[in-house]
Amino acid sequence: MSEKGQRLIWFWGKECPHCKQLRPTVEKLEAEMGIKLDHLEVWHNQENQKIMQEYGDVISDACGGELGVPAFYNERTGKAICGYKISLEKMRSWAEGK
Amino acid sequence: MAKMMWRCSVCGDIHYGNKPPEICPTCGAADAFVLTDFDEAMKIIGRRTGPLDSKEKVVASWKDFAERNGAILLTESDEEIDMLCSGVLENLRNKGFRYCPCRIPSGNQLKDQALICPCNFMKQKNWGELGECWCGLFRKKEGRS
Numbered sequence: 001m002s003e004k005g006q007r008l009i010w011f012w013g014k015e016c017p018h019c020k021q022l023r024p025t026v027e028k029l030e031a032e033m034g035i036k037l038d039h040l041e042v043w044h045n046q047e048n049q050k051i052m053q054e055y056g057d058v059i060s061d062a063c064g065g066e067l068g069v070p071a072f073y074n075e076r077t078g079k080a081i082c083g084y085k086i087s088l089e090k091m092r093s094w095a096e097g098k
Numbered sequence: 099m100a101k102m103m104w105r106c107s108v109c110g111d112i113h114y115g116n117k118p119p120e121i122c123p124t125c126g127a128a129d130a131f132v133l134t135d136f137d138e139a140m141k142i143i144g145r146r147t148g149p150l151d152s153k154e155k156v157v158a159s160w161k162d163f164a165e166r167n168g169a170i171l172l173t174e175s176d177e178e179i180d181m182l183c184s185g186v187l188e189n190l191r192n193k194g195f196r197y198c199p200c201r202i203p204s205g206n207q208l209k210d211q212a213l214i215c216p217c218n219f220m221k222q223k224n225w226g227e228l229g230e231c232w233c234g235l236f237r238k239k240e241g242r243s
């Protein structure tokens with residue numbers, strides 16, 4: 001896990017169909033960029049839910065009102081993206097902080 | 099306006115809303131609703147309906163909901179229905195409500211009411227843009243806007 005404040009976080013849910021669908025794109029990004037996102041499971045893990053709630057305002061804005069998964073939060077830029085229709089390009093821009 | 103509870107003075111139907119229904123949806127009586135309160139209403143309703151706490155019952159309620167609504171379809175994937183239903187039931191056990199499995203309740207019950215499944219997905223951005231609810235449990239019927 002990267003140091004707090006520097007993390008690229010993927011919030012996902014264990015039984016979430018859309019997270020399952022998006023996983024290959026996440027893995028592609030990790031392979032391409034040679035990085036590893038912090039995968040934080042939030043359907044079951046209360047601690048991870050708390051982390052998500054810390055960034056609640058930004059993430060819920062990106063999700064259209066509430067905290068949803070799959071969601072991505074970049075601690076370096078404070079930017080979030082949300083939903084399962086995220087392209088590899090969009091994910092890369094988010095990770096690179098563009 | 100705060101919602102209140104209303105009782106049909108003819109058949110005992112209970113309605114919770116801003117104003118009483120003009121026609122009772124159960125017995126058809128006109129202008130029969132009168133103000134009631136929580137204690138009286140709960141005694142009238144009793145525990146007859148039983149809890150919606152099993153996969154069979156929850157999925158049946160989703161199917162029934164989709165069948166009655168001409169604009170929506172329940173996803174055809176049994177695997178997705180199964181996964182989402184497990185999430186909903188886990189929320190019921192841990193958080194007391196059948197909350198949406200793909201979204202995280204804030205802890206503010208009034209606000210989180212909007213996350214009880216099925217939610218108001220037809221009013222959400224995803225429905226307009228992608229034609230499905232946030233988790234993909236319900237989607238728009240072809241040819242409907």
Ligand code: SF4
Nearest residue numbers: 198215217231232233
């Ligand atoms: S988004 Fe779909 S699964 Fe989630 S609460 Fe709404 S209807 Fe249920």
